[in-house]
Amino acid sequence: MIKRVRSWLNQENSQQTHQLSPDNIPEHVAIIMDGNGRWAKRRGMPRIVGHQNGMKAVKRTAIAANDLGIKVLTMYAFSTENWTRPKDEVDFLMKLPQEFLAIELEELIEKNVQVRMMGHPEDLPSHTLSAMEEAVAKTAGNNGLILNFALNYGSRKEITESVKTLGQEVRDGILRPEDITEELISQRLLTGELPDPDLLIRTSGELRLSNFMLWQLAYSELWFTDVYWPEFTKDHLVEAIANYQQRTRRYGGLS
Ligand code: V07
Numbered sequence: 001m002i003k004r005v006r007s008w009l010n011q012e013n014s015q016q017t018h019q020l021s022p023d024n025i026p027e028h029v030a031i032i033m034d035g036n037g038r039w040a041k042r043r044g045m046p047r048i049v050g051h052q053n054g055m056k057a058v059k060r061t062a063i064a065a066n067d068l069g070i071k072v073l074t075m076y077a078f079s080t081e082n083w084t085r086p087k088d089e090v091d092f093l094m095k096l097p098q099e100f101l102a103i104e105l106e107e108l109i110e111k112n113v114q115v116r117m118m119g120h121p122e123d124l125p126s127h128t129l130s131a132m133e134e135a136v137a138k139t140a141g142n143n144g145l146i147l148n149f150a151l152n153y154g155s156r157k158e159i160t161e162s163v164k165t166l167g168q169e170v171r172d173g174i175l176r177p178e179d180i181t182e183e184l185i186s187q188r189l190l191t192g193e194l195p196d197p198d199l200l201i202r203t204s205g206e207l208r209l210s211n212f213m214l215w216q217l218a219y220s221e222l223w224f225t226d227v228y229w230p231e232f233t234k235d236h237l238v239e240a241i242a243n244y245q246q247r248t249r250r251y252g253g254l255s
Contacts, residue, residue, distance in 0.1 A: 020068070020238060024245050026198035028072040029065060029237075030220070032212055033057070035204025035228035042228075048092045053230035055100055064234035066111055066145040068241070072194055073147055076212055080120065080154030094124070097151070098131040105135055112144030118190045119153035146194070153190070155214040162188035191216055199244045201237075203229045219251045 033054055040050030058075060065073040078093060085093075101115075108115060115135040132149070165188055169175040187193070196216045202208075205226045209217065223240040 020241055021245055022069070025069050026221075026241060026244055027070070028074065028195050028197045029070050029199045029201065029241075030074040030076070030197040030213060030217070031061070032076045032200070032202040032206075032210065033229040033232075034202060034206055036230055038204060039228035039230045047089060050228075050230055051093060051096065055096055057230050057232045058100065059104055060233060061237060062108070062113065062145065062147050063111070064237050066113060067234075068237070070145060072197075073145060074118065074150060074197065074213070075148070076150045076153065078119075078151045078153070079211065080152055080157055081211065083123070094128045097128050097149070101131050101135045105138065108135075108147065109139060109142070112142045113139060114142045114144065114146045115139045116146055116148040117151060118148050119151040120157060121152070124152055148194070150212070153212070155209075155211045158190050159215060185215070189215060196220065198249075199223060199240065201225070201240050203227050203232055219249070221247055221249065 036050035036054040037047040038050070039053070040047050043049075058077075061075075062073060077096075082093070083090060105115075115132070115138075117132050117136060121129055128151075132151070162185060166175065166180055166185070170177055170180075186196075191213070196218070197213065197220045199222075200209075200213075200217055200220050201223045203225055205224070207224055221244050223243060225236060225240070227236055
C-alpha cells in the first residue's frame, strides 16, 4: 500500500515536468552518480555493465541540463578513494572518458558544451588524461553548458592543496595572513571561478557527501533519490529542480 502511494506521488511529480519556472533554474547542479554496481548486480550482471549504462545516463543528463538552461553541471565520475576497487574495475573505469568522448564529443561541440575536468590529474593514466585534455581544448572556445567531470577528485585533498598554496604565498611575502578571505580560498579550489552548486543530487539512496565539494556545498540544497544512476532520466532531473524551486534559500540568514 505504501509502495502504491509512493508510486502515485512519483507520477504526480513527473507531471510537474512542464511546470518548472524558467527564472529559477539552478545555475550549478552537482551530481554524485551512485548505484551503478548495485543496478547491475540486481540484474545479475557484472558491475562494469552498470558503469557502461551509467555512462549513457551521463549523456542523457548533460543534454537535459543543457536544454534546461543549467550553466554548470558537475558530475562525480571517480573519487580519490575509488583506486581501492579491484584493478580490473579501475582499468575499465579509466577507459570510460575516452569511450564517452569518442562517441559524444562531436555532439557536445555542436551543442556548444564546454568540457572541463576537476581533480588531481597526476595519478591518472596518460590515455585517460590525454583524451580529456583534448576534449577540454576542443571545447574551450564554446560558451554553452560547462560539463565539469570530477575525476580523481577528493575534497579534503583539494582543500589541503589550496591551504598549502596559500601558506607558500604567505611565506614568499605575496600575501599577508589577514588577506586570506573566504573568496580567496574559493578561488584557490579546483572550482576556481565557478559558482558554488545550487543543487546537489545524489542517486541510489545513500545519504552522505563522501568527500565531494565540502567547501562549495556549504549552502547548497540537497536532493537524495533512491533511483540508481543508470536509471536516471531527464524526468528525475526535472523532479529534483521542481523540488528545489519550492524551497526558500536562506544562506544561513533569515528568509
Ligand atoms: C564514468 C559512468 C557514470 C557513472 C559513474 C561511474 C562510471 C563518464 C565519464 C567521463 C569522464 C570524463 C570525460 C568524459 C566522460 C566517466 C569515469 C566513470 C571514470 F571527459 N562516465 N564516466 N568517467 N562512469
